[in-house]
Amino acid sequence: MEHKSVLIIGGGIAGIQASLDLANRGFQVYLVEKSPSIGGRMAQLDKTFPTMDCSMCILAPKMIECGHHPNVKLLTYSEVKEVKGSVGNFKVKVLKKPRFVDESKCTGCGICSEKCPIKVPNEFDMNLGMRKTIYMPFLQAVPRVATIDKDNCLLFQKGVCEICQKFCQAGAVDFDQQPEEITLNVGAIIVATGFDMFNPEQIPPFGYKRYKDVITAMELERLLCASGPTGGQLVRPSDGKMPKSIAFIQCVGSRDRREWINNAYCSSICCKYAVKDAVLIKEHDSHAMITIFYIDMRAFGRGFQEFVNRAKAEYGINFTRSNPGEITEDPETKRLTIWFEDNVTRTVKSLTFDLVVLCTALVPRKDSAELAKTLGIETDNYRFFKSPDLISRPVDTTVPGIFACGYCLGPKTGDIPDSVTQASAAAARIAEVLAEVTKQ
Amino acid sequence: MDEAKVGAFPARARADFMHEVANTPRGRGVLLCIQCGRCTNSCPVARTTDEYNPRKLVETVILGLRKEVLLGNLPRYCLSCFTCLDRCPQGGDIGEVMFAIRNLAAKEGNVPEGIIVQAKNLFETGRVVTPTRMALIQRERYGLSKDISIGIDEAQKILKKTSFVELISKKV
Numbered sequence: 001m002e003h004k005s006v007l008i009i010g011g012g013i014a015g016i017q018a019s020l021d022l023a024n025r026g027f028q029v030y031l032v033e034k035s036p037s038i039g040g041r042m043a044q045l046d047k048t049f050p051t052m053d054c055s056m057c058i059l060a061p062k063m064i065e066c067g068h069h070p071n072v073k074l075l076t077y078s079e080v081k082e083v084k085g086s087v088g089n090f091k092v093k094v095l096k097k098p099r100f101v102d103e104s105k106c107t108g109c110g111i112c113s114e115k116c117p118i119k120v121p122n123e124f125d126m127n128l129g130m131r132k133t134i135y136m137p138f139l140q141a142v143p144r145v146a147t148i149d150k151d152n153c154l155l156f157q158k159g160v161c162e163i164c165q166k167f168c169q170a171g172a173v174d175f176d177q178q179p180e181e182i183t184l185n186v187g188a189i190i191v192a193t194g195f196d197m198f199n200p201e202q203i204p205p206f207g208y209k210r211y212k213d214v215i216t217a218m219e220l221e222r223l224l225c226a227s228g229p230t231g232g233q234l235v236r237p238s239d240g241k242m243p244k245s246i247a248f249i250q251c252v253g254s255r256d257r258r259e260w261i262n263n264a265y266c267s268s269i270c271c272k273y274a275v276k277d278a279v280l281i282k283e284h285d286s287h288a289m290i291t292i293f294y295i296d297m298r299a300f301g302r303g304f305q306e307f308v309n310r311a312k313a314e315y316g317i318n319f320t321r322s323n324p325g326e327i328t329e330d331p332e333t334k335r336l337t338i339w340f341e342d343n344v345t346r347t348v349k350s351l352t353f354d355l356v357v358l359c360t361a362l363v364p365r366k367d368s369a370e371l372a373k374t375l376g377i378e379t380d381n382y383r384f385f386k387s388p389d390l391i392s393r394p395v396d397t398t399v400p401g402i403f404a405c406g407y408c409l410g411p412k413t414g415d416i417p418d419s420v421t422q423a424s425a426a427a428a429r430i431a432e433v434l435a436e437v438t439k440q
Numbered sequence: 441m442d443e444a445k446v447g448a449f450p451a452r453a454r455a456d457f458m459h460e461v462a463n464t465p466r467g468r469g470v471l472l473c474i475q476c477g478r479c480t481n482s483c484p485v486a487r488t489t490d491e492y493n494p495r496k497l498v499e500t501v502i503l504g505l506r507k508e509v510l511l512g513n514l515p516r517y518c519l520s521c522f523t524c525l526d527r528c529p530q531g532g533d534i535g536e537v538m539f540a541i542r543n544l545a546a547k548e549g550n551v552p553e554g555i556i557v558q559a560k561n562l563f564e565t566g567r568v569v570t571p572t573r574m575a576l577i578q579r580e581r582y583g584l585s586k587d588i589s590i591g592i593d594e595a596q597k598i599l600k601k602t603s604f605v606e607l608i609s610k611k612v
């Protein structure tokens with residue numbers, strides 16, 4: 001029977017798609033997700049290229065299907081601790097962290113969060129908005145179950161409170177919940193742990209964190225999103241006013257070979273998301289003055305060059321081929337000055353903006369080396385997971401029976417359609433490999 | 441450099457010039473340049489004069505316009521502040537490349553008058569700058585010799601062996 005069960009690590013769009021493909025083929029799927037909800041990065045996006053559909057509108061039905069599928073067992077707020085065995089017979093130890101809320105009792109009504117007195121920055125909103133200490137990371141979270149963040153909880157830190165417990169009608173809050181170790185027996189594994197964003201503090205002249213109105217593209221996604229911390233209003237963090245002039249700086253931490261950064265690669269999607277976000281801003285405010293500073297506009301893929309052309313011609317977005325070296329802030333007005341090379345005159349000029357968006361590189365998850373060690377798979381020199389044969393087995397890893405899909409395979413992949421394609425490919429590879437193992 | 445237009449590759453372009461610069465000590469950075477322009481917009485000189493543009497100078501090297509680069513005066517606009525070296529995302533060390541270009545230019549006899557004066561000083565006195573009276577008093581205070589002609593022979597030997605003398609006696 002174990003040949004019919006699989007483990008998927010990471011519940012982003014790639015992990016969700018792979019889970020659904022395999023579950024629909026009759027496999028028993030265990031989906032292990034580190035955070036309280038599945039959804040990954042796609043849940044944080046506003047609209048998605050290439051179709052400009054609302055990201056959540058495409059993702060949420062898939063998340064719900066995963067949550068309800070009889071063949072999918074969700075293990076959220078959990079981590080893989082140990083993997084032994086080989087293809088056809090892996091023994092896996094999963095650590096289920098205590099949420100201090102009984103998943104089988106919680107109805108997701110949210111009264112606990114409403115009553116909890118402690119507010120902390122919400123990671124899901126890139127810390128631009130606040131959440132309570134007992135929380136659901138976002139409205140459409142799956143499972144719809146609250147989680148207590150122990151580090152900020154009054155009861156755990158100061159020994160008094162228990163307000164959430166008093167108000168919970170379902171009696172789901174359980175401060176005595178213990179970590180649980182679950183042992184699984186699976187035939188094959190898919191890794192789909194996605195990516196982290198490059199921290200632009202590593203490039204001090206851009207002033208990220210020093211200047212309030214220098215933000216990252218992921219932060220911009222949250223500011224543009226109707227369910228985000230500002231309800232979809234694009235505002236300057238410094239004064240809460242709408243920015244009239246906005247600059248995008250491309251390749252922040254991508255194609256950067258300096259020793260302390262060491263990302264020679266092109267992240268492969270930032271040009272596309274920058275043009276998307278610029279168009280979205282124009283749709284919010286057609287008078288906004290937008291300039292995209294780029295090195296090369298890498299708008300490959302069906303319809304993207306045309307999209308860039310439209311962004312220039314129809315939306316009047318400026319494209320300037322110059323890679324700025326620094327941002328300076330006027331201490332009084334908080335406006336931001338960027339020096340660049342004018343493309344026509346080839347002379348150095350400066351322009352001043354209300355808001356600057358850094359299009360930061362996509363980098364491996366912080367713990368990718370550790371996870372690779374647990375699984376026994378190899379990584380490349382950037383710490384993305386490695387395929388043994390990029391041409392003919394692109395979703396394999398260096399261990400038979402362990403596959404990978406989505407951005408954790410590195411920038412050769414890129415966007416959501418690619419991640420979905422790879423997820424289906426990895427699911428198909430599992431069906432093929434396990435059929436073979438069963439035959440033997 | 442008007443001839444360096446797309447499609448009109450000038451007859452005097454030398455494809456190997458980029459490698460000539462790269463193979464000169466400190467010149468390796470040209471091979472890394474992706475023409476992003478960050479050096480130019482970070483450069484304090486380029487912000488004050490339109491004549492100087494480090495990215496464009498590297499472009500001229502890549503295009504192989506040897507004569508324009510080596511007989512011109514542009515590499516000497518560089519202040520060696522090394523802001524570009526700090527910021528170039530390719531680790532292109534463009535401030536260093538300027539030294540390589542200056543040295544190649546010197547080989548072609550392109551050395552400015554002021555440098556020739558300093559170089560002659562170096563050969564004749566063993567120093568680029570002759571110590572002032574104050575400096576000599578200071579030396580004495582620290583217990584150093586007031587005789588500043590010590591070591592001229594050795595210095596001259598080195599300068600002759602490294603063909604420094606030949607270099608400074610050449611003129612454009």
Ligand SMILES: Cc1cc2nc3c(=O)[nH]c(=O)nc-3n(C[C@H](O)[C@H](O)[C@H](O)COP(=O)(O)OP(=O)(O)OC[C@H]3O[C@@H](n4cnc5c(N)ncnc54)[C@H](O)[C@@H]3O)c2cc1C
Pocket residue numbers: 009010011012013014015032033034035037038039040041042045047048049050078079080192193194195217218221269273276362365367371405406407408414415416417419
């Ligand atoms: C600013 C921005 C805008 C974008 N816009 C678009 C767009 O418009 N259109 C488009 O097609 N693409 C867009 N993308 C790209 C898109 O976000 C990715 O292609 C997609 O999210 C990749 O999905 P994934 O499942 O591989 O990774 P992720 O979405 O990162 O999901 C990985 C999941 O794995 C979990 N995880 C991580 N480590 C572990 C672990 N050790 N154990 C268990 N679970 C773990 C994470 O919590 C997460 O839920 C954008 C990206 C950015 C940065």
Ligand code: SF4
Pocket residue numbers: 250251252254255265266267268269270271272295296297298359
């Ligand atoms: S996609 Fe564009 S912005 Fe991103 S690294 Fe590549 S070239 Fe730079």
Ligand code: SF4
Pocket residue numbers: 472473474475476477478479480494495498524527528529530531532534
């Ligand atoms: S910063 Fe570096 S890569 Fe960019 S143009 Fe200057 S030398 Fe070339």
